[in-house]
Amino acid sequence: xxxxxxxxxxxxxxxxxxxxxxxxxxxxxxxxxxxxxxxxxxxxxxxxxxxxxxxxxxxxxxxxxxxxxxxxxxxxxxxxxxxxxxxxxxxxxxxxxxxxxxxxxxxxxxxxxxxxxxxxxxxxxxxxxxxxxxxxxxxxxxxxxxxxxxxxxxxxxxxxxxxxxxxxxxxxxxxxxxxxxxxxxxxxxxxxxxxxxxxxxxxxxxxxxxxxxxxxxxxxxxxxxxxxxxxxxxxxxxxxxxxxxxxxxxxxxxxxxxxxxxxxxxxxxxxxxxxxxxxxxxxxxxxxxxxxxx
Ligand SMILES: NC(=O)c1ccc[n+]([C@@H]2O[C@H](COP(=O)([O-])OP(=O)(O)OC[C@H]3O[C@@H](n4cnc5c(N)ncnc54)[C@H](O)[C@@H]3O)[C@@H](O)[C@H]2O)c1
Numbered sequence: 001x002x003x004x005x006x007x008x009x010x011x012x013x014x015x016x017x018x019x020x021x022x023x024x025x026x027x028x029x030x031x032x033x034x035x036x037x038x039x040x041x042x043x044x045x046x047x048x049x050x051x052x053x054x055x056x057x058x059x060x061x062x063x064x065x066x067x068x069x070x071x072x073x074x075x076x077x078x079x080x081x082x083x084x085x086x087x088x089x090x091x092x093x094x095x096x097x098x099x100x101x102x103x104x105x106x107x108x109x110x111x112x113x114x115x116x117x118x119x120x121x122x123x124x125x126x127x128x129x130x131x132x133x134x135x136x137x138x139x140x141x142x143x144x145x146x147x148x149x150x151x152x153x154x155x156x157x158x159x160x161x162x163x164x165x166x167x168x169x170x171x172x173x174x175x176x177x178x179x180x181x182x183x184x185x186x187x188x189x190x191x192x193x194x195x196x197x198x199x200x201x202x203x204x205x206x207x208x209x210x211x212x213x214x215x216x217x218x219x220x221x222x223x224x225x226x227x228x229x230x231x232x233x234x235x236x237x238x239x240x241x242x243x244x245x246x247x248x249x250x251x252x253x254x255x256x257x258x259x260x261x262x263x264x265x266x267x268x269x270x271x272x273x274x275x276x277x278x279x280x281x282x283x284x285x286x287x288x289x290x291x292x293x294x
Pocket of ligand 1: 017018019020021022023024041042043044056057058059081082083084097098122123124125126195196197198199200201202203204239
């Protein structure tokens with residue numbers, strides 16, 4: 001069997017955001033190699049031989065609307081990958097870039113997405129524990145307009161203060177909530193997200209700076225390393241180690257996969273889950289023995 005045929009991208013229309021850099025750039029290179037007609041969007045200029053490159057700020061509804069109106073009538077696969085780190089005072093911007101614009105684009109483009117098409121997002125290990133805010137995320141997801149969502153954000157400063165995490169948790173919630181909803185399932189449109197671990201990309205310096213309480217890149221690097229890498233003597237991934245699997249998820253190879261949050265973190269979040277489960281069962285064992293002794 002020919003590998004390109006298996007992926008199913010040859011001659012198909014693919015729209016991808018964030019393609020100027022990092023994971024999305026790596027994904028775009030592979031999509032081009034696999035024969036897709038790629039329409040790429042980024043706030044920065046994109047120097048890849050795509051069908052059409054759009055330079056637009058996807059935190060702005062008017063700029064999004066302009067690009068969407070120009071995109072082809074039929075889209076086979078949509079990849080929403082643009083993202084920024086969180087700096088104090090940018091809470092609302094982070095929500096718009098890292099989640100709300102992605103929900104908005106998905107729903108605005110739905111009529112153009114082909115039956116059996118796919119939508120794939122980049123969430124994050126940073127969204128781990130998304131279940132805890134699911135009800136709030138669903139409340140936000142169900143608001144019908146951009147304006148109502150902005151008002152909702154204004155009314156929930158406590159949620160968006162943890163800006164990056166909350167936006168990624170909303171993405172995970174969106175995939176979970178919407179994968180079986182009629183507008184997607186009736187047309188067999190698949191929704192999935194990859195959840196990357198620490199990866200060296202254009203965002204690395206911003207992540208380091210924003211993680212340090214003093215805005216010190218070196219200090220931030222150490223904090224991130226302690227959280228994500230030290231526990232398993234780990235190392236940061238390369239952009240293609242996220243971009244390539246994402247291309248597989250959006251392809252025909254995964255034609256029966258939907259609603260999945262795929263952690264690509266060398267097992268880190270599984271080890272967190274394992275630790276939590278063992279701690280819980282330990283308590284239960286202690287409780288059981290206490291009961292037996294009384
Ligand atoms: N790098 C990591 O460790 C890591 C880990 C988990 C998740 N992620 C997520 O992966 C995704 C890809 O990021 P990356 O790490 O490859 O970083 P990157 O900076 O290399 O790529 C992000 C792209 O998004 C674009 N972008 C930012 N704001 C935009 C806007 N307003 N409008 C249009 N485009 C905009 C940037 O110009 C850039 O090209 C992001 O959503 C990020 O949150 C990254």
